[in-house]
Amino acid sequence: MTMTIAVAGKGGVGKTTCSALLLRALARSGIRPLLAVDADPNANLHLLLALPRPEGLGSMREELLEEKRGAVPVEDRIAAEVQRRVSEGEVADLIAMGRGEGPGCYCYVNNLLRRSIARLEGAYRAVVLDNEAGMEHLSRRNVGGIDHLVLVGDPSPRGLSAVAALRDLARELALPVGKAWLLINRPYAAPDRSGTGGLDLPVLASLSNDPSIPGWEATGRSFLDLPAGASAAADAIAAAVPGALGGAPP
Ligand SMILES: Nc1ncnc2c1ncn2[C@@H]1O[C@H](COP(=O)(O)OP(=O)(O)OP(=O)(O)O)[C@@H](O)[C@H]1O
Numbered sequence: 001m002t003m004t005i006a007v008a009g010k011g012g013v014g015k016t017t018c019s020a021l022l023l024r025a026l027a028r029s030g031i032r033p034l035l036a037v038d039a040d041p042n043a044n045l046h047l048l049l050a051l052p053r054p055e056g057l058g059s060m061r062e063e064l065l066e067e068k069r070g071a072v073p074v075e076d077r078i079a080a081e082v083q084r085r086v087s088e089g090e091v092a093d094l095i096a097m098g099r100g101e102g103p104g105c106y107c108y109v110n111n112l113l114r115r116s117i118a119r120l121e122g123a124y125r126a127v128v129l130d131n132e133a134g135m136e137h138l139s140r141r142n143v144g145g146i147d148h149l150v151l152v153g154d155p156s157p158r159g160l161s162a163v164a165a166l167r168d169l170a171r172e173l174a175l176p177v178g179k180a181w182l183l184i185n186r187p188y189a190a191p192d193r194s195g196t197g198g199l200d201l202p203v204l205a206s207l208s209n210d211p212s213i214p215g216w217e218a219t220g221r222s223f224l225d226l227p228a229g230a231s232a233a234a235d236a237i238a239a240a241v242p243g244a245l246g247g248a249p250p
């Protein structure tokens with residue numbers, strides 16, 4: 001079974017960084033191969049994984065609708081094209097969703113695309129989805145079941161109320177979420193307060209403002225290669241993940 005983890009939160013709170021650190025933690029606890037999904041139209045997760053920027057899957061819709069029908073069935077062409085657009089890594093592969101659809105009628109292609117992505121995901125032990133700010137991608141039901149919804153928030157009252165709003169939206173949309181988590185992150189020197197402001201969410205981990213995070217990013221090396229002990233934030237996620245997300249080695 002593939003475990004699906006979706007990471008969401010408000011703009012700039014550290015979603016992409018936390019997605020990369022979650023992938024690192026999963027890999028370190030023996031969960032591999034991994035698939036990273038960049039669901040932000042302004043894709044940048046590839047930079048933290050030191051992978052080539054994958055071509056977004058979204059543009060496939062227009063291309064398929066414009067193309068003349070050929071001998072190969074559309075479903076097979078989509079599957080081949082999805083496979084072609086995978087950016088392959090040693091431990092984690094990456095796909096990018098690209099932009100949403102235009103004003104045309106894409107239900108048919110969308111359904112086929114969704115099926116193709118689901119089949120691709122089935123080949124991995126775990127999938128980590130890095131979202132744009134908000135719930136756009138998740139609310140468009142572009143994903144199947146989500147085992148863990150990780151809501152990243154800074155520990156300020158405004159940061160926590162943004163997390164509460166996302167948690168409520170996930171409930172309103174009846175997203176198929178197994179378990180929702182709060183991941184406290186301080187991408188800037190926010191006061192080092194503990195507590196969740198009354199949020200009824202379990203805390204996955206609490207990350208400090210950690211200069212080694214932007215420092216490692218500046219090297220251009222993959223966050224998957226960040227050594228143990230080099231970053232308090234990375235170590236905090238690595239310590240939490242195997243127990244919390246249920247990741248014992250096979
Ligand atoms: N715990 C941390 N300590 C220090 N810096 C951090 C921490 N977490 C994230 N950052 C830095 O904060 C910045 C924003 O992080 P990131 O890009 O992961 O946020 P995001 O939520 O994905 O943003 P966007 O909404 O634009 O997608 C980056 O420069 C990153 O290095």
Ligand SMILES: [Mg+2]
Pocket residue numbers: 015016017040131132
């Ligand atoms: Mg991001």
